[in-house]
Amino acid sequence: MHKNEFIRQVAKESGLPQTTVSQVLGAAVRVVARSLVAGQKVVWTGFGTFEMRRRSRRHGINPQTRERIMIDSTLTPGFTASSTFKGRVLSQLDDQSTVVADDDEAEELVPVEARA
Template sequence: MNKNELIAAMATESGLSKADTEKALNAFISQVGKVLQAGDKIQLTGFGSFEIKERAERTGRNPKTKEPITIPAGKVPVFKAGKALKDAVG
């Protein structure tokens, strides 16, 4: 499912227009990014949580030359599914 299909499905289920649904989805995505940038965590009970994890510096390989390279440390966004979502899926 792509973004347009998600918007259409959400609009059908909520009874909102596609334009309003798209605004709501874009606002959600924007806020998740802003909160994570600030270093905070978002918890949606039953759905899951979004947070930032620190990734340590590590050694990798250049796939073309097979030479070792150093991959710098960094921060990555992580989503952890909640119990209700896990139960619904599997």
């Protein structure tokens, strides 16, 4: 899902205008970015944690020359989903991943991928 579709769906679910949703999401992203730059974690209970992570120095390959190079360590923003959010997503996946077979006498569950 792209940003515009996300904004449309949040607006529909919340009853707020798309412009308001867009402004609020933009402000939220700016606040998260500023907090990370300041060295702070952003913990959103029930959703997850945004924090800066250090990627270690590592070997790489220059794609143009195919020469082995060393890539310096660097900081990058990261996100870890909370166990609450993971559980919510996984339980909804479980609910959608199986359906009762069309045959009234069949009691087995059929994976979604196997449905025609």
